[in-house]
Amino acid sequence: MDQRITEPDHFSPVSLYGEFTLTSNRKVRYAVSLTERDLIVQRLTSTPVGRNKVVLSLKDCVGCRAYRGDDNADPAAYLAVYLYPLKRRWMSSGVSRQRVEHCFRLAALQDPRANLEEAEKWARAVRERSARQQNRDEVSMNKLSRPCRMMLLVNPQSGKGQALTLYNNHIQRMLNEAGIQHTLVITERQNHARELVREADLSQWDALVIMSGDGLLFEVINGLLERPDWEEAIQIPLGILPGGSGNALAASIHHYSGHQRYLCFEEEKQDTYAAVNTSSPDMP
Ligand SMILES: Nc1ncnc2c1ncn2[C@@H]1O[C@H](COP(=O)(O)OP(=O)(O)OP(=O)(O)O)[C@@H](O)[C@H]1O
Known part of the structure; x- marks a missing residue:
């Protein structure tokens, strides 16, 4: 049965689709769809769709990488997506940006090079879209080349x-x-x-x-x-990462930029997925 998510998400059509499993349990598959704005990860079960769907905003994505694993006998390639979404802080009502890594395993084919090419295609597509999403909001980002x-x-x-x-x-x-x-x-x-x-x-x-x-x-x-x-x-362009004692200037710039968000380095989460089958219908 074709289980592709073909409906537009927030009026943004799906441009890339793949099916994945968790590394720890390859029996559970995940459908991964890339739209202009989001990466949508959906567990493929018989339960209602909405309950298992995770929408990762590309505005929160700082990077994406495709690579081969260490095991030369394994034809799989990997796709790691790095995001810093806003999350509630521990024991606090405030929110901060915290790192989340999603790692997908692509092993649809026996040819390691083909799997890597597929992972690289995904990585490029995620990078391009996340850059576009961020540039839409951050005027200053346009001044920096990528x-x-x-x-x-x-x-x-x-x-x-x-x-x-x-x-x-x-x-x-x-x-x-x-x-x-x-x-x-x-x-x-x-x-x-x-x-x-x-x-x-x-x-x-x-x-x-x-x-x-x-x-x-x-x-x-x-x-x-x-x-x-x-x-x-x-x-x-000049930037400042607070490393001093007072950091008054960094705090002022942060305040007047209107960003009431900052990074929290204490908590981290790594979600690891494995791809067993991928396809890519509409890569521009
Ligand atoms: N390796 C170094 N050893 C000693 N002084 C240094 C060194 N590198 C830079 N400096 C000097 O230290 C001075 C103070 O540094 P900086 O303002 O960055 O830190 P701070 O005074 O601890 O922070 P804050 O301004 O937040 O209190 C700088 O003006 C710089 O000239």
């Missing part, structure tokens, strides 16, 4: 000295999953960032991001303004 190349400056001494730990434990993975190439610069002393930015070939970078307190951002701005091409240099 894939983006970023210089990330981390002050290991800022705050309680936790900036580098935050980078190692969270930020590095987030950037990799979002497909953002970055060069890490660990500042060694006062004015290191200022001198570096003053002399750097800025054409290599789409953005400069500092992970520190206010002090390092001021150094970077001063370094940009000291360049002979300062009028052009100061146009480069």
Whole structure:
């Protein structure tokens, strides 16, 4: 029986469809449908449709990756989707963004290359749609090219000295999953960032991001303004990831941007699915 979800979801037609099983229980299949706005995961059972349907908004998706497993004898390919949906915080009425990974296994064919090609097609389609969904809301995102190349400056001494730990434990993975190439610069002393930015070939970078307190951002701005091409240099997108003690500037920017949401690094969930059969009717 053809169980494809063909009705439009929120008036958005399905462009890619596949059937998956949980890794732990390959008897339970999941229908996965990609629309312009969502990735819809639906357990295929005889129970009413709505009860088993999970709609993952592509606005929450930061990245997607296709890859082969470690076992060369296994022809399967994998599709990992990384999302940061808003979730209620533990023991609190507030919400924050928390990481969720959905990993699908594609093993419809015996040819490992064909499975990988299928997974890559899905990954491209998810990436394109999530970028479109996010650009629709975030005007500033249009200024950044994708894939983006970023210089990330981390002050290991800022705050309680936790900036580098935050980078190692969270930020590095987030950037990799979002497909953002970055060069890490660990500042060694006062004015290191200022001198570096003053002399750097800025054409290599789409953005400069500092992970520190206010002090390092001021150094970077001063370094940009000291360049002979300062009028052009100061146009480069600047970002700040709070790593200091007060983080007053980061908090103000966050507040005035209108975003009442932030990331929570404490809780994580990994949902793992396995694909046993996939098809793709209408890939544009
Ligand atoms: N490796 C380093 N060792 C010592 N000082 C550094 C180093 N790297 C950068 N700095 C200097 O530390 C200064 C203070 O850093 P920053 O403002 O980022 O942290 P903070 O003062 O702890 O944070 P906050 O402003 O939130 O209180 C910066 O102006 C910078 O010149």
